[in-house]
Amino acid sequence: MYIPPAFLETDLPFIHETMRAAGLANLVTATAGGLICTPLPLLLDEREGEMGTLYGHVAKANPQWREPPTMDAMAVFMGPDAYVTPSWYESKARDGKVVPTWNYVAVHAYGPVEFFEDADRLLGLVTRLTERHEAARPQPWAVADAPPDFIRAQLRGIVGLRLPITRIDAKRKMSQNRKAEDHAGVVRGLEEAAGDPKAQAAARLMRNREIPDALP
Template sequence: MYIPPAFRETDLPFIQETMRAAGLANLVTATANGLVCTPLPLFLDEREGDMGTLYGHVAKANPQWRAPPVGEAMAIFMGPDAYVSPSWYAGKSLDGKVVPTWNYVAVHAYGPVEFFENADRLLDVVMRLTDRHEASRPRPWAVSDAPPEFIQAQLRGIVGVRLPITRIDAKRKMSQNRNPKDRANVKAGLSESSDAGEHQVAALIAE
């Protein structure tokens, strides 16, 4: 990922929160037949390794897990993002030399990927993923709500994913390359939007 110095993010707690907040990630592996990518939910276990370890699962019918990866794998997480209108820049009324852009947060986590079929490990991953996404619901559903034999049958149709993170590229592009007036205008413009995602971006812009 191309990251100009002004946009490079190195704050690990912020990076990890971005990964936790992302509902869906993309797992990319390089194989002898080219790149393979699968969208999937991943959860971060911060207790494993200096930067944490990612877990998830793919369908057993997915050929990605059967193709031996060449080198490390990459998990892509997208944080808040929003279109930035040039009408918010002071230069629009001065000389018109302004163009649109996009503000966003992106995290690329790299490491050796492991695919596994052990039923106990798979059940642990499924339960932790489920608990994470059900936690905020008024009446959370739990894996134990389903018949055990049904769950065991479902586990036979998936393969676990484990990616211990060895390095991270993180980018927080939030108008840092603009002057204070422009940043304030972008923040105000996004704050006035009816889109909750644009409000998230506005909150990340430093004036």
Template sequence: MYTPPAFAVEDTTELYEMMRQCRLANFVTATPDGPMATPLPMFLDEAEGERGILYAHLARPNPQWQAPVIGHGLAVFMGPDAYVTPSWYASKAEHGKVVPTWNYTAVHASGPVEFFEEAERLFEVVSRLTGIHEVSRSLPWAVTDAPEAYIKAQLRGIVGVRMPVVSLQGKRKMSQNRPEADRKGVKQGLGDSRSPTDQIVSDMIRV
């Protein structure tokens, strides 16, 4: 990922938080048949390995896990994003030398990929993943709420993914490279939008 110094996020704690905030990642592998990608809910175990380990699961019919992986896998976590019109820039009225751009956040994590099929490991992964997304509910659902035989059958239909993180890149492009007056214009413009995502991006712009 091309990351100019003005947009780079290097603090590991901050990078982990950005990853946690993304509900879905794109899991990408290079294979002899070309690149393969699957959108997956992934979770990071920060206590494992030197830089944490990512876990997820694929549907067993998905050909991605059956194709040999060339090099490392890549997990792409995309955060809030928004189109930025030059009309919001104060500098447009001054000299007109402005063009559209896009504000966004992203984290790229890469490392060696392991696919696994052991029922016990799969049960742990789906239980932890479910717990992460159910914890905020007043009546959280747990994997053990379903009949045991049903869960065992469901586990036979998936394959686990384990990827130790060896490389971590983060980017937060929020108009940092623009003058303060331009940033204020972008912040206000996005804040006035009816799009909830635009409003989130507005809150992330520092002026």
């Protein structure tokens, strides 16, 4: 990912929160037959490894886990993003030398990917994923709510994955390259887009680097 110095993000807690808030990621592997990409929820374990370890699962029918990677895998996470119109820049009135752009946060996490079929590991993984995404519900659903035989049958249809993170490219493009007056104009413009939650999320991030709407 191309990252100009102004947009380079190195704050690991911020990067991890971006990954957790994203919910859905894209797992990309390079194989002898070409690139393979699967969208899937990934669980970040920050306690495992210097930069954390990712866990998830794919369908057993998905060929990605059967194709040996020729290099490290990449997991792609997107944070808040929003269109930025030149009309929000104060400098537009002075010289008109402005163009549209897009503000966004993106994280690319790299590492060797391991696939596994062990039933106990899979059960632990899907239990953790479920607890993660059900936590905010008034009455969270639990894996144990389903019949054990049914769950065992479901586990036979998936393959788990583990990706210890060895490198991260993170980009926070939120108008840091603009003058303060233009930056403030973008924040105001995004905040006024009351019906656009993505714009609101970007505005909050620009004000205080908060990652909005993160899962508990």
